[in-house]
Amino acid sequence: MEPNQPSTPAQEAWTVQRILLWTTGFLKQKGIESPRLEAELLLAHARKCARIRLYTEFESIVSDDERAVMREMVQRRAKREPLAYIVGSKEFYGRNFDVGKGVLIPRPETETLVDICLDSIPKDSPSHIIEVGFGSGCIAITLAKQRDQCHVTATDVSSDAMRFALQNVAKHAVESQVRLLQGDCLAPVQSLAAVDPDLLFDGLVSNPPYVRDDEMATLQPEVGQHEPHTALQAGSDGLDIVRRLVRHAAELLKPAAFVALELDPEQCAVVAELLECSGFSDAHIHKDLSGLNRIVTAVRAA
Template identity: 40%
Template sequence: MKKTNEIWTIGSILKWTGQYFGEKGVENPRLDAEVLLSHILGMERIQLYVHFEQPLQQHELAEFRAAVKKRATRIPVAYITGCKEFMGLNFTVAPEVLIPRPDTEILVEASLERLNNIGQPHILDIGTGSGAIIISLLARLPAACGAAVDISDKALAVAGGNAAKHQVGDRLTLHRGDVYQPVAGQTYHAILSNPPYIPDSDIAGLAPEVRQEPLVALAGGQDGLSFYRRLIRDADEFLKPGGFIALEVGIHQACPVASLADALPQLKPEAVIKDYGGVERVVILRKSQEG
């Protein structure tokens, strides 16, 4: 894209960018090119092919060049566009929050299934980040209310903006603090979390894109289970009788996480749910009705 006087069509620039990203080691070069261009042009990706021969205006080309330059340095696409789809909703994202991933939809879907039969469910989301988990649930459960906890003021600002965008802000209370500390004395029908679960020693080997996400949302301690120990140890105190805690886990972590409840008489494993790739991705523990 060096010749400023050259006419670039949607088709030609997609072809060039896909090749360029491939040379730079980008995992999904063509897809990323399409996502960036569709964002800049305000089109759905399918429309790019309907308008394949459409030339780009100079301002569009300049904006696309800037985006391509960022992506070539392995900045995640979602941080460049400032948005990411999750559960059919468009969430604002920023470098201060973890980018929502399809695997986390398994956590939301499993929780929704268990909350549908509760009249006015109270839900707690710990480590909320962009708010994708709790906001997706509140959007589908109009009688529900929720609380979201995060240690980062910047993350809470992003979550608050997303709550307002999806019109659930009046049913969501945001708290700054560490794990359960800000909600002492409260109880919930469900506690949800996608906590940091990558062992500290594995952080350096992550893809360049992932390493640009907040370290506090990734690093899970020496064995990756530090936050699960805290979440499960104190869950009984914050769950209503019959309530549940649903946790996203990393590869090979489901059994170790579920076993953390072995010493807790009021909390029993209910389900381990696999993601779309067959990986055990969500652990659900249920509090007894007598608790």
């Protein structure tokens, strides 16, 4: 990459503006959707400054060290590695979460899932929620930050997810509210309930893996080639995990407790029916910010 070559006085200097122009063109050639925005985010990361600051520093010379960091990051991005993995974090609900290889990058749709859960979680009294598939911990941690009397018991099979989620729980200082358990689906919570039969929860939330096997090959390279398949793929109709979850969810919930699941738009109606046949009532389908069916909620029948 050109910007790593030293500039001599006879050559044009590598200013912020020149690097941005060069990187934008390069990323565009590589098929990146928002090349200018990503060039700015990468350069801001290399210079350890806020993106907005670049606009006041267009004429500043980018140091050799910063150019070396930039060069490495741009090469990774050109191979379609997600930007969030390269910079090591992703914003979710106004907070930064550490992410990297092995953990799903939080998505904007999931902020809608959090909003829907918050509508059912009281502000002034204690509540206990289950999350299945915590990933980076973005849902459990956000619920805990937004409701200081809310406790979340969250499970995930992945040890990479456990590593990142533990880091994020510490970063956001919610150790006393979020309990992370490694294991399959609801099994770790069922084990707790086996020794404490009074253990019942006020709600269950999950953004489970829900991609159909045959869809995996059609995912964007950033997703299909870089994000963990355990976080995405869920059988021939994408409902392998959801079905297991719904089968045992009611046993762990109090009457009138809520369940909220993020899904593919095509799956929402089927899952609403499945819930109605599995001890839940009042199933509703909610849209995401793009207007697509995305979330199904229901309440545990009394």
